[in-house]
Amino acid sequence: MRYKIDFSYDGSLFFGYQKQPNKRTIQGEIERVLSSINDSPVTISSSGRTDRGVNALHQIAHFDFNKDISCFKLKGALNSYLPDDIYINEVSKVDDDFHARYSAKRKTYSYFINMGTYNPMKRCQAFQYCKKLDVNLMKEASKHMLGKHDFTTFACGEDRRSDKVREIYKIDFNLSKDVLTISFTGSGFLKYQVRNMVGLLIKVGEKKESPENVGKLIEQKDRKKIGITAPACGLTLINVEY
Amino acid sequence: MRYKIDFSYDGSLFFGYQKQPNKRTIQGEIERVLSSINDSPVTISSSGRTDRGVNALHQIAHFDFNKDISCFKLKGALNSYLPDDIYINEVSKVDDDFHARYSAKRKTYSYFINMGTYNPMKRCQAFQYCKKLDVNLMKEASKHMLGKHDFTTFACGEDRRSDKVREIYKIDFNLSKDVLTISFTGSGFLKYQVRNMVGLLIKVGEKKESPENVGKLIEQKDRKKIGITAPACGLTLINVEY
Numbered sequence: 001m002r003y004k005i006d007f008s009y010d011g012s013l014f015f016g017y018q019k020q021p022n023k024r025t026i027q028g029e030i031e032r033v034l035s036s037i038n039d040s041p042v043t044i045s046s047s048g049r050t051d052r053g054v055n056a057l058h059q060i061a062h063f064d065f066n067k068d069i070s071c072f073k074l075k076g077a078l079n080s081y082l083p084d085d086i087y088i089n090e091v092s093k094v095d096d097d098f099h100a101r102y103s104a105k106r107k108t109y110s111y112f113i114n115m116g117t118y119n120p121m122k123r124c125q126a127f128q129y130c131k132k133l134d135v136n137l138m139k140e141a142s143k144h145m146l147g148k149h150d151f152t153t154f155a156c157g158e159d160r161r162s163d164k165v166r167e168i169y170k171i172d173f174n175l176s177k178d179v180l181t182i183s184f185t186g187s188g189f190l191k192y193q194v195r196n197m198v199g200l201l202i203k204v205g206e207k208k209e210s211p212e213n214v215g216k217l218i219e220q221k222d223r224k225k226i227g228i229t230a231p232a233c234g235l236t237l238i239n240v241e242y
Numbered sequence: 243m244r245y246k247i248d249f250s251y252d253g254s255l256f257f258g259y260q261k262q263p264n265k266r267t268i269q270g271e272i273e274r275v276l277s278s279i280n281d282s283p284v285t286i287s288s289s290g291r292t293d294r295g296v297n298a299l300h301q302i303a304h305f306d307f308n309k310d311i312s313c314f315k316l317k318g319a320l321n322s323y324l325p326d327d328i329y330i331n332e333v334s335k336v337d338d339d340f341h342a343r344y345s346a347k348r349k350t351y352s353y354f355i356n357m358g359t360y361n362p363m364k365r366c367q368a369f370q371y372c373k374k375l376d377v378n379l380m381k382e383a384s385k386h387m388l389g390k391h392d393f394t395t396f397a398c399g400e401d402r403r404s405d406k407v408r409e410i411y412k413i414d415f416n417l418s419k420d421v422l423t424i425s426f427t428g429s430g431f432l433k434y435q436v437r438n439m440v441g442l443l444i445k446v447g448e449k450k451e452s453p454e455n456v457g458k459l460i461e462q463k464d465r466k467k468i469g470i471t472a473p474a475c476g477l478t479l480i481n482v483e484y
Contacts, residue, residue, distance in 0.1 A: 010362040055363050079360075087360045118321075118329045120252040121297050121367055121478070236363070 002098060003074065004062050005030075005044075006090040009055060012124035012233065013085055016052035017059075026050075026086060030061070033081040037074070038065055047100045047107065047240040051192070053232030055125065058089065058239040062100045098242075106169065106241040108185045111198045111234050116178025126179060127234030133205030135173060135180060141204040141211035142171040142182070144218060145197055152221035154196035164190055183238065196223070198230035244340060245316065246304050247272075247286075248332040251297060254366035254475065255327055258294035259301075268292075268328060272303070275323040279316070280307055289342045289349065289482040293434070295474030297367065300331065300481040304342045340484075348411065348483040350427045353440045353476050358420025368421060369476030375447030377415060377422060383446040383453035384413040384424070386460060387439055394463035396438035406432055425480065438465075440472035 007030070015023035019031065027044060034042040046061040069077075071091040078088045097103075112126035115133055122128070148167040155164055168186040175181075182201065184194055200217065203209040203226070209217075217225055249272070257265040261273065269286060276284040288303040311319075313333040320330045339345075354368035357375055364370070390409040397406055410428040417423075424443065426436055442459065445451040445468070451459075459467055 008362055010365065057363075084365055085362045087362045089359060117331060120250055120327045120329045121299075123252065123326055125363055 001065050001068050002062055002094050002096050003065055003071070004060060004092050004094045004098060004100065005078075005088055006058050006060055006092075007086060007088045008057050009059065009087070010085040010124065011050060011053050011055045014052070017046065017049040017054075026059075029082060029086055030078070033078055034063060034065075036081070037069070037077055038067060040066060045100050047104045048188070050237055051195075051232050051235075053124070054235045054237065055233075056237040059237055060100045060104070060240045060242075062094060062098055100240075103242050104188065104240050106185055107188060108183055108238040108241075109189065109194045110181050110183040110236050110238050111194060111230065112236070113180045113182070113198075113202070113230075113234060114178060115180060124233050125236070127231050129202070131206075133180065133202060134207060135175060135205065137207065137211050138182075138201045138205045139173050141201055141209075141214045142173070144211070144214040145171060149218050150221065151190055151193055151218070153218050153223060153226060154193045154200075155190045155223065156192035156196075157223060158191070161190075166190065166193070192229055195230045195232065195235060196226060198234070199228040200226040202230065203227040243307050243310050244304055244336050244338050245307055245313070246302060246334050246336045246340060246342065247320075247330055248300050248302055248334075249328060249330045250299050251301065251329070252327040252366065253292060253295050253297045256294065259288065259291040259296075268301075271324060271328055272320070275320055276305060276307075278323070279311070279319055280309060282308060287342050289346045290430070292479055293437075293474050293477075295366070296477045296479065297475075298479040301479055302342045302346070302482045302484075304336060304340055342482075345484050346430065346482050348427055349430060350425055350480040350483075351431065351436045352423050352425040352478050352480050353436060353472065354478070355422045355424070355440075355444070355472075355476060356420060357422060366475050367478070369473050371444070373448075375422065375444060376449060377417060377447065379449065379453050380424075380443045380447045381415050383443055383451075383456045384415070386453070386456040388413060391460050392463065393432055393435055393460070395460050395465060395468060396435045396442075397432045397465065398434040398438075399465060400433070403432075408432065408435070434471055436477060437472045437474065438468060440476070441470040442468045444472065445469040 017026045019027040042063050044061040044063040075091040113129050114126045118128045118130050150165050152164045170185040172183040259268045261267050261269040286303040286305040317333040355371050356368045360370045360372050392407050394406045412427040414425040
C-alpha cells in the first residue's frame with residue numbers, strides 16, 4: 001500500500017532534511033514514527049531534500065506500508081507522535097507507480113528578505129538583510145532567469161550530476177511592508193540553485209551587478225562570478241505539483 | 243549616566259525574561275554583555291517582565307553605566323555580543339529620574355491566534371488554535387473589558403499585589419487570512435492578564451460563554467470561572483509608551 005504525505009516543517013532546529021546517524025533530521029523523525037506504527041522499518045522518498053535551515057509549507061513524500069490504515073487515522077497518529085516543528089497536512093493513498101520525486105512536474109520555492117529592522121522573531125523564516133534593495137532592478141534581472149537554461153552558474157560546487165538544464169516558468173515579486181518575497185516556479189531546481197539566484201538578485205538590488213549582465217552570467221557557467229549564496233533560513237519550499 | 247534601551251526578542255528559547263541562576267534568560271543575556279562592556283556589574287530594569295515564551299517587539303529597559311559611551315557605539319557593541327534572538331533597536335541617554343517601569347504610561351500587547359492549518363514555522367509566534375472562532379462575538383465580549391476595572395478575574399493566582407485595578411484604553415481586532423490578532427492597549431497589565439482575557443475571549447468565540455456575561459465575570463473576581471490561560475507563544479509585547 002503506497003501512501004503520499006503532504007507536510008510542513010520549521011527547518012531551524014534540524015540538521016537538514018536527509019537522515020543522518022545520530023542527528024535530528026526531518027526524514028529521520030518521520031521514518032522513526034512511521035516505522036513504529038508499521039512495526040517494521042519504513043523509508044520515505046521525498047520530492048527532494050531541502051538544505052539545513054530551509055523550511056517547507058507543502059513538502060511531499062511517499063512510502064510503502066504493510067498495514068492498510070485509513071488516511072485519517074494515519075494523519076492523526078503521525079501528528080500525535082511527531083515533534084511540533086513537523087506537521088502532516090494530508091495523507092492520501094496513491095498508485096504504486098507514484099513517485100514523490102520522479103512524478104513531480106513543478107515546484108515553487110519562496111525566498112523571504114527582510115529589508116527593515118532586524119527581527120529576532122523572524123530570523124528563522126526570513127533573511128535578515130536589513131537594508132533597502134532596488135526591487136525594480138531585481139525584477140528586471142530575474143527575467144533573464146526565466147525559461148530553459150543550463151543553470152551550472154547557480155549550482156552547488158559539489159553537484160556532480162551532468163544534466164544541469166532546468167526550466168523556470170515564473171518568478172514573482174511581492175513586497176509587504178519591509179519584507180520582499182521572491183517566488184520561483186520551475187520544473188525542478190539544482191542544489192543551492194534558488195539561494196544562488198537570490199544571491200545574484202541581491203547583488204543586482206545593491207547595484208553591484210547590472211540586470212543586463214545576468215543573461216551573460218548564466219551563459220558563462222561560472223559559479224565564482226555571481227556572489228553569495230543567500231542564507232538557508234530565508235528559503236521555504238511552498239509546494240510541489242504533480 | 244542613565245541609558246534607555248528599546249529591544250526585541252524571540253522568547254521561545256529563553257527561560258523567560260527575568261534573570262535566574264544557570265538559566266538562559268533575556269535579562270541575564272543583556273546584563274552579561276552590558277557588565278562586560280562596563281567592566282563592572284550592570285543591572286537592567288525593564289518596563290515589566292514577560293512570561294516564558296512571550297515575545298517582544300519593543301521592550302524597554304534602563305540601566306546606569308559608569309562609562310559615557312555614545313549611543314551608536316553601545317548599540318553596535320550590544321548587537322555584536324548578544325545572541326541572535328535578542329536585538330537592540332535603539333539606545334538613548336535619559337535623565338536620572340527616568341524609570342522604565344514607573345515612568346511607563348501605556349503598554350500594548352498583541353495576541354496572535356492561527357485559526358487555520360497548524361503552521362510549524364509560526365508555532366512560537368502564534369497560538370496554533372486551528373479552528374474557527376466567532377470573531378464578532380469576541381469583539382462584542384471585549385467591549386466589557388474596556389475601561390477601568392479591578393481585573394482580579396484575570397490575575398494569576400500567585401499575584402499578591404493588592405491593587406488589581408488597571409485601565410484598558412483600546413482592544414483592536416485584525417483578521418489577516420486565518421490569523422486573528424487581538425491588540426490590547428492599557429495603563430499596565432497584571433501577570434497573565436492578557437493571556438487570561440484571551441482565554442475568555444476564545445471561550446466566547448467557541449460559543450461556550452456569552453459576550454454579555456463577560457461584565458459579570460469581571461465583577462465576580464473569580465479566576466476559576468473564566469477558562470484557559472492562552473499559551474504564552476501567542477503573546478507579543480508590541481510597545482511601551484512614556
